[in-house]
Amino acid sequence: MSGMRSYGDPCGVARGLDVIGERWALLVVRDLLLGPKRFNDLHAGLPGVSPNVLTQRLRDxxxxxVVQRRDLPPPARVRLYELTDWGRDLEPLLLHLGRWGSQTPTTPDGLLGIDSILLSIKAAFDPANAAESSGLYELRIDADTYVIEDTADSLRISRDTAPNPPDATLTTNLDTLRAIYDHQITLATALDSGSLHLDGNEAAKQRLTSLLLASFAPSPRPTNVP
Incomplete structure (x- = not known):
């Protein structure tokens, strides 16, 4: 890897860190888990990284x-970055790391990105406690649309539009979603104020609400953390 020293250790852990152990590398992977992004979109979601460092991480x-480039044909002329199949294999590791890291006793002052919030929904999903019904939901957050496909025993979230009419739709902005996630306001308060809208049949809206609230619940801290 350009500019990166190898651990020189044949253990799989060390070999994996030779690939993704550089600062910002795993966060780039995290922000591509929900789908392809342009360079500027990646940079906007990682405000602490310089353009030069981000360019180097994407190159590495x-x-x-782990990542591949894809150029859209004219008239778009846009270069996208997306995970390869091997890169997507990192998803369980990142979800588990997110659950583990959320138990740390301190929280940085930075703002939580939309990718992190949506991945927390996936990380909190427990098939053992899931309803037997399945559902297709759309989240419209500012100008972006995301799809949640709930098949009772699995949950898929992607940056996309629903292939069929969704069972329920949530429309809001990132500031409102952050406020709910941080327990500054409740979902009911956001609904009453009109800053969040839920549309669809009642059962689907309840199911979507349950998925959100399960992920927004405070994470338990280890008993040995002061």
Missing amino acids: LTEHG
Whole structure:
């Protein structure tokens, strides 16, 4: 990897860190889990990284087969970055790391990104406690649309529009969603104020609400953390 020293250890953990152990590398992977992004969109979601460092991380991850570039044809002329199949294999690791990291005793002052909030929904999903019914939901957050496909025993979230009419739709902005996630306001308060809208049949709206609230619940802290 360009500019990165290898641990020189044949253990799989060390070999994996040779690929994704550089600062910002795993966060780039995290922000591509829900779908492809342009460079500017990646940079906007990682405000602490400089353009030069982000360029280097994307180059490194591409060279190692974790990320791939895709150029859209004219008239779009847009270069997208997306995970390869091997890169997507990192999803369980990142979801588990997110659950583990959320138990740390301190929280940085930075703003939580939309990708992190939506991935927390997936991380909190427990098939053992899931309803038997399945559902298709759309989340419209500012100008972006996301799809949640709930099949009772699995949950898929992607940056996309629903292939069929969704069973329920949630429309809001990122500031409102952050406020609910941080327990500054409740979902009911957001609904009453009109800053969040839920549309669809009642059963689907209840199911979507349950998925959100399960992920927004405070994470339990280890008993040995002061």
